[in-house]
Amino acid sequence: KLFAASFALFASATDVSSASVGSQVNLAKHPLPESEANDFARRLNETNQENKNDTQIIDIEEDNGQAINNTNTTFSLSPSASPSFAPTASPSASPSSTPSAKPSPSPSSSPSSSPTTSSAPSPAPIAYSRPTRVDIRYTPWIDLPADIATAASLLNYTYETWDDYGENAIENLNWDRLSRTEKMYAGILGYDRQSWNCWQNHYQSLRWIDLDNEGIQSKQWWETLGWDISSWNGYDDPPISNDKYWVYLSEEERFAAAQLCYFKRTWDEADVYVDGFPLDKPTYRYTNWFDLDGSIRKVATDGLKYDSFLWNVVGLHTLEARDWKQLTLVEQKSAKLLDFSQISWDCWVNNFRGYSWEELEFYGLDFFYSILGWNERSWAGLEEEPAKKSWKQLNEEETIAAIELCYSFETWEGYDLTVNYGPFPFAKPKRRYVEWADLPEDIQIIANGTLRYTEEKWNNLGSAKIETIAWDDLTDEQQSDAIELGFYKKTWDCFHCHYRSYDWSELSTSQQDIFRMLGWNEVSWSNDETPSSYEKQWDRLSATEQSIANAVCYFEHNWDRNNLKEVEIAAFPPMNPTQDWDAPDISDVLNGRKNAATTSSQMFTTSFISLSAVVCMVLM
Numbered sequence: 001k002l003f004a005a006s007f008a009l010f011a012s013a014t015d016v017s018s019a020s021v022g023s024q025v026n027l028a029k030h031p032l033p034e035s036e037a038n039d040f041a042r043r044l045n046e047t048n049q050e051n052k053n054d055t056q057i058i059d060i061e062e063d064n065g066q067a068i069n070n071t072n073t074t075f076s077l078s079p080s081a082s083p084s085f086a087p088t089a090s091p092s093a094s095p096s097s098t099p100s101a102k103p104s105p106s107p108s109s110s111p112s113s114s115p116t117t118s119s120a121p122s123p124a125p126i127a128y129s130r131p132t133r134v135d136i137r138y139t140p141w142i143d144l145p146a147d148i149a150t151a152a153s154l155l156n157y158t159y160e161t162w163d164d165y166g167e168n169a170i171e172n173l174n175w176d177r178l179s180r181t182e183k184m185y186a187g188i189l190g191y192d193r194q195s196w197n198c199w200q201n202h203y204q205s206l207r208w209i210d211l212d213n214e215g216i217q218s219k220q221w222w223e224t225l226g227w228d229i230s231s232w233n234g235y236d237d238p239p240i241s242n243d244k245y246w247v248y249l250s251e252e253e254r255f256a257a258a259q260l261c262y263f264k265r266t267w268d269e270a271d272v273y274v275d276g277f278p279l280d281k282p283t284y285r286y287t288n289w290f291d292l293d294g295s296i297r298k299v300a301t302d303g304l305k306y307d308s309f310l311w312n313v314v315g316l317h318t319l320e321a322r323d324w325k326q327l328t329l330v331e332q333k334s335a336k337l338l339d340f341s342q343i344s345w346d347c348w349v350n351n352f353r354g355y356s357w358e359e360l361e362f363y364g365l366d367f368f369y370s371i372l373g374w375n376e377r378s379w380a381g382l383e384e385e386p387a388k389k390s391w392k393q394l395n396e397e398e399t400i401a402a403i404e405l406c407y408s409f410e411t412w413e414g415y416d417l418t419v420n421y422g423p424f425p426f427a428k429p430k431r432r433y434v435e436w437a438d439l440p441e442d443i444q445i446i447a448n449g450t451l452r453y454t455e456e457k458w459n460n461l462g463s464a465k466i467e468t469i470a471w472d473d474l475t476d477e478q479q480s481d482a483i484e485l486g487f488y489k490k491t492w493d494c495f496h497c498h499y500r501s502y503d504w505s506e507l508s509t510s511q512q513d514i515f516r517m518l519g520w521n522e523v524s525w526s527n528d529e530t531p532s533s534y535e536k537q538w539d540r541l542s543a544t545e546q547s548i549a550n551a552v553c554y555f556e557h558n559w560d561r562n563n564l565k566e567v568e569i570a571a572f573p574p575m576n577p578t579q580d581w582d583a584p585d586i587s588d589v590l591n592g593r594k595n596a597a598t599t600s601s602q603m604f605t606t607s608f609i610s611l612s613a614v615v616c617m618v619l620m
Contacts, residue, residue, distance in 0.1 A: 128217040130259055130362075131195040138367065151188040154181075166269040174205045198261040208232045224256035245272050247279040251342045254363075263364025264404075278404055282348050283339040286410060288312060288417045296338065303334025309486060312417035314410055316488050323354030347406035371401035390508070414490065423550040426494060429486040433557070435459060435564040447485060450478045459564040461557060470501035494553035517548045 136148055141162040152162060161168040175193040186196055197203055203211060203218045208229045211219035226239025241253050246264040249257060257267055274280050284296055289308040300306040310317040324342040335345055346352055352365050357376040360366040373386025391412045394402060402412060418427040436455040447453040457464040471489040482492055493499055499511060504522045519531025533545060538556040549559060557567055
């Protein structure tokens, strides 16, 4: 113990330098023992003086250069016949009398017809390679292995300063200012000179004139952020970028900061949220299509190819799978008119799904997707994707990670903003229940394509084989055609196959409860043994059974497999135009067992009671 204490005391006696990005080390913020504090202050002053000397040296060099340029020096135009035995005491007062043999020809009166081209290539960009990230530094203190925690402790880290980036004064030191012992402990954490200077110090304690040294070349990024030698050394105020949060940096500034080994958490040095999210929610995107101003709908339609269906079902439009840089200039301009910026589009609309894994790492976003079960191989499609959980199934750490990627319940679940007139968990796809002869010709062609609908199969509800297949088992072409018919995953699996194509284990507990109430169990489900309740006509089902059947998107005509030629499926009366309940969780309609005092003719009352039951269940 005595040896360890002595060793730690020796480790603390190291050189330090100033943090020059408007964040000079505050010793009151990082309390040290008196002897260490005095030593730290001494070395801090040394580095500050070095930076001031740099500025003075540059000023002197500039003055000297100006003085040299102003000196009037005369030179002889021809040499003497023989060298003198000794140097002349002073240069001649006037030039020699003999001029050159012939003056140069006069310049051309007009420019050349074509630009001159240099035979040498243009200068290459300044070489720079960001060091590999030391991931252990971003592991929570409580999860650190014992040897790593010990090494971190000997670098003056505590639980608080480890988890709160920028709080340990040692991070204001560049590698050369560390003692041999501190370098040893830093090496145990996985650091070397390059990775420490970038990921821990961000080159802040280096002199401005050293930022262009070989192996560093980081001045270009600090200049992009607005810094120069005067602001670096404290003679001028820091640039505006120094006071911006990460999400408010320009695209170029954020790229430069990432090159300097910053990401959102280390740049902000805190968890910064706006209404619970990392940046402002978009002005228009999560408003029902029909509640938008006509000019906004026109921009979304003309520039981004949205329609009411693609807009109201969040995440359905293929455009939303592309990040900002993959948008055309016209699409970017249209997105800006909808109040999107590069970062708000990539976060709120794309959730950074269009980034490569390398890009996720570059901006520190891979931390969050790793928490959600992704890795480089699964992201690239080289191995199976992590199992998708519902929003309610996410644990606290996963929920926070999802929020950092701008996921909310709506965007995670693929929320449907479409007005839901019925007692179902999702709005009914109206086009599917229009008789074939009344469909537009282009819709008939789509239905008859990859989905193999004929007039007979279309009109006889439940007779088409395609309707027994789960959405995830459809081909990409079939899914695309189904979208044209007004379906997406949730409405297809609910209104068409009613989850019958799922394995029992793939059903949630609440879904299993619903099907048990209709007479199923795991054995009968697996053996496709249809319960007797399915042999009843809809009007013979009890009100409770009808309410439960609504939860898996059954209603009178698809339950009875009616022919669209013989029935007319009426629209449901309007309800509140926005869904204020947890639509994707069909378990909530189980509460309909408590509110089953209606008949099929009282459709609106049934709808209202079912919705009320759902709200109650959500609140519970």
